[in-house]
Amino acid sequence: MSLHLVELPLSLRALHLWAGARKPGSFDEGSTLHHLLGETFGPAVLQPFRLMVAPRAQHGTIYAYARLDAEALRQQALTSLMPGHAEVIALDRLRSLPRPAYHWAAGQRLGFDLRLRPVVRLASALTGRNENGVEVSFRKGAEIDAFLSSALRGKENSREKVYVDWLAERLTPAASLDLAATRLASFQRLRIQRDRKRLDGPDAVLHGTLTISDPAAFADLLARGVGRHRSYGYGMILLRPAQRMP
Structure with missing residues (x-):
């Protein structure tokens, strides 16, 4: 079944009102969109996805990959669409x-824009001082920032290098990363809500260029997404024209 790039406009004000009516006093963007899209189109139908919002804008756009095209998605949503959902999303403006898979070829270079939560799960307990000099301790199996994990192990790498290496590992064997043409475009620490737990961690955007190694694996990678929390707005590879060769 073919993959489709989906574009869905939404109202940010309506999104906040919808979330507030369901859970007053708390708003988690990723969790809210996860539930909104799942209730509208079905679980994991639009996944991975990414919300893009211009500065000071009142509306945003969700981009996602789906196995259905726009018309099939629209018809699927209309069978169970609730008035609250319809106020948030512009279903009539859904496009795809x-x-x-035949779009991709070995050796093909593509640019990308990718929002990630670059975290790792610890294979063993880890203790040390974080970037602020504070003593921290994590149990086996804890999910922590990949940069913090590297620092606690005494590796003197920049945050950008750690995240770029983290991504390169996860693109293999589908594609290789052009390290010279990939950069950390933005970073913030963001606390998210997952299964009644509050998790603090990295929220990063990487811009760069990759080269396809295995076209079939690359098609699967687009559909699957990269890293953890892919059903909450992370890991969607938005493709762009490749950057110029140095």
Whole structure:
């Protein structure tokens, strides 16, 4: 079944009102969108996804990959659409473009824009001082920032290098990363809500260029997404024209 790139406009004000009516006093963007899209189109139908919002804008756009095209998604949503959902999303403006596997070829260079939560799960307990000099301790199995994990192990790498290396590892074997043409575009620490737990961690955007190694694996990678929390707005590879070769 072919993959489709989906574009769905939404009202940010309506999104906040919808979330507030369900859970007053608390708003988690990723969790809210996870529930909104799941209730509208079905669980994991639009996944991975990414919300893009211009500065000071009142509306945003969700981009996602789906196995259904725009018309099929619209018809699927209309069978169970609730008035609250309809106030948030502009279903009549839902659009899509096919992204079939035959678009990709070995050696093909593509640019990308990728929002990530670059975290690792610890294979063993880890203790040390964080970047602020504070003593921290984590149990086996804890999910922590990949940069913090590297620092606690005494590796003197920049945050950008750690995140770029983290991504390169997860693109293999589908694609290789052009390290010279990939950079950390933005970073913040963000506390998210997952299963009644509050998790503090990295929220990063990487811009760069990759080269496809295995077209079939690359098609699967687009559909699957990169890293953890892919059903909450992370890990969607938005493709761009490749950057110029140095």
